[in-house]
Amino acid sequence: MVHLQGEAPRLKKPSWKDPRLLIGLMLVLASTAGVIALLESQDSTTEVYAAREDIPVGSALSLEDVVAVPVNLGDSADAYRPVDEGFPDDSIATRLIPRGELIPASAIGRADDLDRKPVGLTVEDPLPSGTAAGDRVDVWVSLRADTNTYEEPRLLLEAAEIAELTVGESALGGSASTLVQVLVDDAAMPQLLDALSNEARIAVVLDPGAGS
Incomplete structure (x- = not known):
């Protein structure tokens, strides 16, 4: 039978003065504080x-x-x-x-602060389905030549933004004229108001590529 020489060394109980224990405790506290700060920042609404x-x-x-x-x-x-x-x-x-x-x-x-102002245009031809505020349109006008004739249409506003769109209804329930509020800058305003006051024909054409 073999006898062990001497006794096995006993593990010493860690002391609060052990630097390894203090470093470990500081790392745990720092990690906990970091997690709390992260959660508080994510919950900051x-x-x-x-x-x-x-x-x-x-x-x-x-x-x-x-x-x-x-x-x-x-x-x-x-x-x-x-x-x-x-x-x-x-x-x-x-x-x-x-x-x-x-x-x-x-x-x-x-x-x-507004550099553009809304002007209402009554349009008889319906705009494409899905046209809404924010879309861009080209505005064409045909000035009156005499009582029954009009001049060739010309482009007055290019890529004007629609501010509001109101589709009317006829007596039979079908779509009638559409009131299109377009945003007009001060430079183009006199020409448009002149066309409206002289009963020019107004055509509004959707310009889907203008805003892209």
């Missing part, structure tokens, strides 16, 4: 406005037109107006804000 329905250019902004949405914007937070700041007095939409879109601060302004 801000309430901003989103459009309840399409908001046309030039429309006054009110709380009835918007809903509050909690979102995590991160570095983009400054680009949106928080709900707790509300809207400034006499605020309008300076561009079309589609339904459901978060409203950026750049789309909130005053009437003086």
Whole structure:
């Protein structure tokens, strides 16, 4: 029978003064703090406005037109107006804000900020199905030559943006004339108003490639 020489060494109980134990504890605390900070940053949300329905250019902004949405914007937070700041007095939409879109601060302004103004054009020929606010159209006019004749049509507005579209109905329920609100800059406004006042024929043609 074999006898072991001496006793096996015993494991020493770690001491609080052991630097390895202190380093391990510090690593655990640092890891825990990092996880907590990450979770808090991911849960940092801000309430901003989103459009309840399409908001046309030039429309006054009110709380009835918007809903509050909690979102995590991160570095983009400054680009949106928080709900707790509300809207400034006499605020309008300076561009079309589609339904459901978060409203950026750049789309909130005053009437003086608009460089284009909506003008209503009554169009007899129906526009293609699916045409909506935000689409681009070319506006052609045929000036009246005399009582019964008109001049050749010419392009007056190219790639004008539709601000609003209202399709009328005839007495039999079919589609009739369409009221198209197009955005017109000040330079082209006199020519368009002159054509309208002289009962020129107006044709609006969808320009699907203009916005791309």
